[in-house]
Amino acid sequence: xxxxxxxxxxxxxxxxxxxxxxxxxxxxxxxxxxxxxxxxxxxxxxxxxxxxxxxxxxxxxxxxxxxxxxxxxxxxxxxxxxxxxxxxxxxxxxxxxxxxxxxxxxxxxxxxxxxxxxxxxxxxxxxxxxxxxxxxxxxxxxxxxxxxxxxxxxxxxxxxxxxxxxxxxxxxxxxxxxxxxxxxxxxxxxxxxxxxxxxxxxxxxxxxxxxxxxxxxxxxxxxxxxxxxxxxxxxxxxxxxxxxxxxxxxxxxxxxxxxxxxxxxxxxxxxxxxxxxxxxxxxxxxxxxxxxxxxxxxxxxxxxxxxxxxxxxxxxxxxxxxxxxxxxxxxxxxxxxxxxxxxxxxxxxxxxxxxxxxxxxxxxxxxxxxxxxxxxxxxxxxxxxxxxxxxxxxxxxxxxxxxxxxxxxxxxxxxxxxxxxxxx
Numbered sequence: 030x031x032x033x034x035x036x037x038x039x040x041x042x043x044x045x046x047x048x049x050x051x052x053x054x055x056x057x058x059x060x061x062x063x064x065x066x067x068x069x070x071x072x073x074x075x076x077x078x079x080x081x082x083x084x085x086x087x088x089x090x091x092x093x094x095x096x097x098x099x100x101x102x103x104x105x106x107x108x109x110x111x112x113x114x115x116x117x118x119x120x121x122x123x124x125x126x127x128x129x130x131x132x133x134x135x136x137x138x139x140x141x142x143x144x145x146x147x148x149x150x151x152x153x154x155x156x157x158x159x160x161x162x163x164x165x166x167x168x169x170x171x172x173x174x175x176x177x178x179x180x181x182x183x184x185x186x187x188x189x190x191x192x193x194x195x196x197x198x199x200x201x202x203x204x205x206x207x208x209x210x211x212x213x214x215x216x217x218x219x220x221x222x223x224x225x226x227x228x229x230x231x232x233x234x235x236x237x238x239x240x241x242x243x244x245x246x247x248x249x250x251x252x253x254x255x256x257x258x259x260x261x262x263x264x265x266x267x268x269x270x271x272x273x274x275x276x277x278x279x280x281x282x283x284x285x286x287x288x289x290x291x292x293x294x295x296x297x298x299x300x301x302x303x304x305x306x307x308x309x310x311x312x313x314x315x316x317x318x319x320x321x322x323x324x325x326x327x328x329x330x331x332x333x334x335x336x337x338x339x340x341x342x343x344x345x346x347x348x349x350x351x352x353x354x355x356x357x358x359x360x361x362x363x364x365x366x367x368x369x370x371x372x373x374x375x376x377x378x379x380x381x382x383x384x385x386x387x388x389x390x391x392x393x394x395x396x397x398x399x400x401x402x403x404x405x406x407x408x409x410x411x412x413x414x415x416x417x418x419x420x421x422x423x424x425x426x427x428x429x430x431x432x433x434x435x436x437x438x439x440x441x442x443x444x445x446x447x448x449x450x451x452x453x
Contacts, residue, residue, distance in 0.1 A: 031198045032073050032116060033153060037250055037287050040310050047305035047452040049445070050289075052077045052120060052315035054090045054097070055387055056104055058322055061438035063110040065445045071453070074110075075153070076101055077118035077313070080125050084142045088126070089359075089385060094119070094142075094149035118153030119146040120313070121203075122181060125160050132162035136177060143181045144188035152189075152197045155253070155289075156181050159203040171229070175236045182237065182245050199245065200289050200311075201233045202226075202253035218266050221254040223279035230283060251289040252280070256309050258300070259292050260316075262364070262378040268300040270307060277307040287311060294320070295379060301451035312451065317444055319384035325440040327376070328416035329399055329433055332408045343398035350375065352389050359385035400433040407431040419443045 030038075033048065040046050051062050051074070059076065066074040082088045083097045092100060102112040122143045124135035139158070146154060158177035161167045178201060189197050230252055237246040256273045259266045280288050290309040293301060294317030301312060330346040353360065353375050360382040364374040375383065386392055413436065414421040420429070420439035429435035 031152065031195050031248065031250075033075075033198050033250055034248070034285065037285060037310065040287060040308070041281075041284070045302075045306050047287075047310035047312060048075055049448040049452055050075050050077050050118060050120075050311055050313045051318065052079060052313055053318050053384075054078065054082050054092070054100075055319055055322060055384070056100075057434070057437055058318045058441060059101060059104050060108055060434075061441040062318075062445060063105055063108050063115075064438060065442055065449070066114075067108070067110050069449060069453070071114075071449075073114045073116050075116045075118060077120045077153070078151075079120045080122050080139075080142060080157075083119075084126055085138075085145050086126070090388070094145045094151060098149045098151075116153060117149075117151040118155065119143065119151045120155045121157040122146060122155055123158040123160065123177065124162055125157070128160050128162050130162060131164045135162045136180060139177075139181060140184040144184045147185040147189040147197055148191045150192040150194050152192075152195055153200065153250075154181075154185055154197050155200040157203045157253075171232060175232045178233060179236050179240045179242065182242055183240065186242065186245055196244075196248060198248045198250045200251045200253060201249060202229050202289075218255065218257055218259050220257040220272050221276055223275045226252060226254050226276060226279055226288075227283075230286070247285070250285065251287050251311050253289045253291060254309075256288065256290050256304060256307070258290060258296055258304070260295050260379045262374060262380050265295045265379065268296055268304055270303045273307060273309075277309075280308045289313065294318075296447075298447040298450055301447055305451050310452075312448060314444070314448060316379065316381035316384065318441060319387075320379065320381045321441045321444045322387075322437065323376070323381065323383055325417060325420070325437040326396065326399075328440070329403060329436070331416050332412050333399060333403065336408045336412060337402055337406060341402055343395045343402060345392070345395040345399045348395040349383065349386060349389075349392050352386055352392055353383065356386075356389075403433045 036046060036048055062074055078097050082090050083092050083094055085093055105112045105115060124139045127135040127138050156178040158174050161169045185197060234246060258268045280286060287308050287310040289311040290304055291313045293312045294314050327346055333342050363380060363382055364371060366374055417436055417440055420436040423429045423439040424431055429439050
């Protein structure tokens, strides 16, 4: 049985347990998550890549699915974490990267993509064909969405034996916004109705069985719904359990299935615990972790300004902002302000478009210089306490060393801790 099926079985037996789905390709976030899992002796850790991050064309990370597996496993070996305890998932696998193309062309590319994920050893696959392609009607009828999901499942089923691992589990359904985050401020948010959630499950079940995919259907573990959580650039819509009780009750009657909640970033620890209790047992988080990464990097930049002579400074923050203005392609669809408000959005928006820029050559060069300088000139406790108080606590307790890498990961741990308490 797949580890996620075992977890869901325990959840349905009344044990309040869930799983954190970490959707990030940043090496420091991945290393922090692996060290955190090792520290707390977790049986496994789940990383996910989206169709936009990783695909046969490279995605915005430049990685294929096989590249991503090697990337994550390489970090695991570095920190002494057994790669066998790493689960990999593919999120929003469908035609989304190619919606400017005719549907048949886009779906053929999507089939190639999901086969590549399955062949590389990704064993949790989210089938998401909800987006309209160039010659599709808008909105896309659910019958077409379901039939396209069947196509992708069939491609994955044909490919996964080459990985030599367990048969993949599947997630169906989708949520708004599409991968990448909201493009506008969110005025209101409707919780998925129980009828709509059950209709999606039933439509997929019928289509899978009609296509001869009974065995694959038995491995569908979750459906993505909207429990009433979301964030835009500056606001968070907090989980309100009372609004989702009917939806929560609906999934409890579906053997072997839970709900998957996306955009749980920035929810409080209490809200995350309530989500897991209410059967939203797979909690996706991505920008919340890279937002914490950015907080820590800006803190180190501030420490540098106070601790290091100007001629030796890396000026990471200034370099990053220069590159954001020079290459606006990852944020211009999302941020529409000008002047000082744009300055705030670029750095502090909760949608965290800055995460797309960390691999930039100039930015990474400045980060490496900053880390080298602070490694050679460790800052005093008082400065760490001023800018990274959570990391200072870990340092004082002897859990980390006074190195920039450790300080950054200790700050990321504050987010991971909230998910740990919710899921375990």
